Amino acid sequence: MKPFFTTKPHSLLILSLLLLVLMVACSSNKAVPVEQANPAAYPEARAIIPIAYYDGGYIPVFQVQDTENGRTLHLGFDSGFSYNAMYSSMVDEEFKAESQSLVEEHIRSQHPELSPKKVERLARQMIEAGYIGANVSGLQVDSMDFATQEFRYEPVTSSKDQTIDGMVGLEFFGECRTVTIDYANHLIVLDAPPIQGESLPLSRSEFHTLYTIPITIDGVPQTAIVDTGAEWFMKAGKKALSMSEEEKWDFVLNGRNVVKWTMGWKTVELGYGSTTEKVRSIAATNMFARASAMATRVATVYNLFGWSVMKERAVQFDFENSSLILGQRRGGNGQ
Numbered sequence: 001m002k003p004f005f006t007t008k009p010h011s012l013l014i015l016s017l018l019l020l021v022l023m024v025a026c027s028s029n030k031a032v033p034v035e036q037a038n039p040a041a042y043p044e045a046r047a048i049i050p051i052a053y054y055d056g057g058y059i060p061v062f063q064v065q066d067t068e069n070g071r072t073l074h075l076g077f078d079s080g081f082s083y084n085a086m087y088s089s090m091v092d093e094e095f096k097a098e099s100q101s102l103v104e105e106h107i108r109s110q111h112p113e114l115s116p117k118k119v120e121r122l123a124r125q126m127i128e129a130g131y132i133g134a135n136v137s138g139l140q141v142d143s144m145d146f147a148t149q150e151f152r153y154e155p156v157t158s159s160k161d162q163t164i165d166g167m168v169g170l171e172f173f174g175e176c177r178t179v180t181i182d183y184a185n186h187l188i189v190l191d192a193p194p195i196q197g198e199s200l201p202l203s204r205s206e207f208h209t210l211y212t213i214p215i216t217i218d219g220v221p222q223t224a225i226v227d228t229g230a231e232w233f234m235k236a237g238k239k240a241l242s243m244s245e246e247e248k249w250d251f252v253l254n255g256r257n258v259v260k261w262t263m264g265w266k267t268v269e270l271g272y273g274s275t276t277e278k279v280r281s282i283a284a285t286n287m288f289a290r291a292s293a294m295a296t297r298v299a300t301v302y303n304l305f306g307w308s309v310m311k312e313r314a315v316q317f318d319f320e321n322s323s324l325i326l327g328q329r330r331g332g333n334g335q
Helices: 010-014 093-110 116-128 238-242 245-254 293-301
Strands: 003-005 047-050 061-066 071-077 132-136 139-141 149-153 166-168 178-182 187-190 198-201 211-217 220-226 266-272 275-282 303-305 314-318 323-326
Touching: 003 093, 047 061, 093 116, 093 132, 198 211, 211 303, 220 238, 238 293, 245 293
Parallel strands: 071 166, 220 303
Antiparallel strands: 003 132, 047 187, 061 071, 061 139, 132 149, 178 187, 178 314, 198 323, 211 220, 211 266, 266 275, 314 323
């Protein structure tokens, strides 16, 4: 696995919407058992992937066989990720050294006047900012081989006790007709037939490239990003209602950070499809939320339809029919 410079599209600067909440997943190395997994519920699926949850977590984690290196990787899944990320445990010391040398050489070619210590420090900063990538091949799940994919190297993660090797989004699973996250049965299922449940229109934004659904908040129509990596429903600021998509994205990229912090929860009436329910929400400005500056701006102008609304269900991304199907709530989400 060779490191290379990778461009940094603005959509990737969001980093992870997972960082937006205080209770970060994967806080220990103790996984919830997956005996509840029930593959028989999906007899026609192309691949059935058991998932686990780490203590205090809500992020689905699944095992991937790295056939080229003879090891098992533990990857988290987050629909709020628009790219694949690999953490330090997924690379060896040779990769780290090659990455450092590659970036230092680039910096010296652009700025020969800099001292060696300055070059070394800038190189580390660029690597931590996500400018190094690698093509990863030989990954296999449930006897399904995955095509070679680009992973972005992120040596600095949100969790002090790192217990997963990387994080992936929907793109990791390739050109699937459907991707189903069955929280109740502890499964990610690829190309399963449509499930029964509430069907919502699903759209993909040309700006942040993530998937959105129409919702109402206290009766006001708006949209929300479907973000399994956000622990709670996150409500955008009031100004977002009068902003166009272009204006929202410009704010994410260039806007000023919010300096007026808030505390606590707010109960809102959330509507989606034919369902209306009262849910607890938090704002990006909550002083207990942990996020990068840009991630805070994302949740300032975009609502996040998070795990708390989807838990105890089977949730299906039906790409062929541009719909998100929410199954009926059941028990057994690993919590």
